[in-house]
């Protein structure tokens with residue numbers, strides 16, 4: 545369901561999805577709408593700090609994400625093209641959909657969703673990192689998708705959009721980075737319309753005592769959350785999602801569901 549004129553630049557279309565209070569304080573910077581200004585939300589730890597650096601966005605899409613993803617998903621786990629397919633399937637994306645890519649990084653998934661929603665739809669990438677967003681905006685302009693894809697600098701734990709705005713929300717490789725993942729999930733649920741779909745790719749704790757000991761070290765050193773196997777599935781069900789599906793691979797999981805209502 546596209547909610548604003550498809551002929552306007554995406555950044556103007558995105559502005560119309562904000563709450564009145566957020567629209568009031570949004571400023572346009574470097575091609576995205578900034579809702580945070582100089583004060584970013586509190587960091588969850590070292591990995592999160594890296595995401596704010598200048599260097600990481602330069603290598604993120606080509607090297608960092610595929611390499612770390614491979615280690616985390618395991619040698620037989622899905623590759624990056626498979627991840628895009630899984631996200632699109634879990635969100636059942638179709639022409640005209642309005643989609644939120646939560647913690648979009650350099651827009652590596654955001655741009656791919658644009659092709660599924662066509663020019664009638666709209667994809668919004670939201671991230672806290674200025675450097676990631678600058679790269680996302682540049683790559684989106686190069687891909688000639690500036691009408692279908694717009695970016696917002698905001699906090700996943702306090703989303704600036706009106707309730708029921710989106711047909712689908714994707715949150716890949718980020719729930720485990722948020723200081724309070726359950727607050728972020730509450731916020732994502734609120735901005736989904738009834739019947740809307742969610743797709744999550746995140747961490748999962750190992751089963752063996754050895755793996756679990758390793759997880760505890762990773763968690764402590766990096767600030768990342770390692771979720772128990774049932775936790776994310778239970779959290780979705782508790783928030784009113786049905787048709788909840790989970791696929792485990794390595795120390796990661798893909799989870800999807802549809803908001804009942």
Ligand SMILES: C[S@@+](CC[C@H](N)C(=O)[O-])C[C@H]1O[C@@H](n2cnc3c(N)ncnc32)[C@H](O)[C@@H]1O
Nearest residue numbers: 595647648649671672673676699700716717718
């Ligand atoms: C590993 S990247 C994931 C990028 C992309 N979704 C992917 O799957 O490759 C994690 C992103 O989460 C963002 N992030 C972390 N905490 C955030 C928060 N509270 N609000 C918005 N974005 C956040 C980081 O800035 C970073 O760009």
